[in-house]
Amino acid sequence: MAELGMRFLRLSSLVTACAWLTWTMSAVAQHEQHEHPAGEPENLGKVNFPVSCDPSVQPQFNRAVAMLHSFWYEKAIEEFAAVAKKDPACAMAYWGIAMTLYHPIWEAPDAAALKRGSEAVAKAKSAAPKTQRERDYIAAIETFYKDSDKLDHRTRALAYEKAMEQLQARYPDDREAAIFYALALQGTASPTDKTYTNQKKSGAILEKIFPEQPDHPGVAHYIIHAYDYPPLASRALDAARSYAKIAPDSPHALHMPSHIFTRLGLWQESIESNLASEAAAQKYNAPGNELHAKDYLLYAYLQGAQDRAAKKVVDAAPPPLPG
DSSP: OHHHHHHHHHHHHHIIIIIHHHHHHHHHHHHHHOOOOSSOOOOOOOOOOOOSSOGGGHHHHHHHHHHHHTTOHHHHHHHHHHHHHHOTTOHHHHHHHHHHTOOTTSOOOOHHHHHHHHHHHHHHHHTOOSSHHHHHHHHHHHHHHTTTTTSOHHHHHHHHHHHHHHHHHHOTTOHHHHHHHHHHHHHTOOTTOTTOHHHHHHHHHHHHHTTTOTTOHHHHHHHHHHTOSTTTGGGGHHHHHHHHHHSTTOHHHHHTHHHHHHHHTOHHHHHHHHHHHHHHHHHTTOHHHHHHHHHHHHHHHHHTTOHHHHHHHHHTSOOOOOO
């Protein structure tokens, strides 16, 4: 075991020093140079988010929300923009654009993203949403973008969480409201809270919905994130083994189960998960997803003492960019 640990430390140091930067830079360059394939992925799970827009755009709106739930933000924003183009009076299409620019459990948006998000909220409001429920959804995300030049990120994230708590209480039969509230709770979880208060609260909400909507991508996905900690990971094993089947065309959905497999030492399942994610990322030109899958794949190979396979991952790192 000690020998395996030393092998991992030596090889992981090599990867960190020599491959990480080249992977990242090459991925960014490829993303800028190549367009997405013509066909759009089809199997992203089942989402039913009724809106008062032109009925002809409802399926595409649902599809965009499914992408949003799998953190496929760059694709989701394209879909919401397409909905808005087909139906400029669809206020919720602009809500969707604003939602894609706020990543609750990833990085805080930069100034440009905050500006775009604020503009999307303004367009949503000016489109005169037809129902109170839609006005409430728009008002909720507005709390995050409002006064971004005066209030820090966490203050605005907490305001959004509170707004979503009120929204899901106001519409108890609206499962989307509950699902987005559960994600908002994770976004404001304190990293120093080792009792995992927010994560457990979020997970409890999602676990109630999972049996009702077993094919919903957001439910399984957010359960994994809620319990992506060593003391909690076993609670997410069923969701982890379901998520890739729910949304098999999403590179992130294929990868995310490996977070739980890694926590639980299920190395072969992690390997299979990340090989599938890597292939999907290459198919849909999603370099960030490909990089993340390779990271976890390398770790799983090393933990299983599959050093030759791990070395192939390192050797496959693209050469440094010229100049």
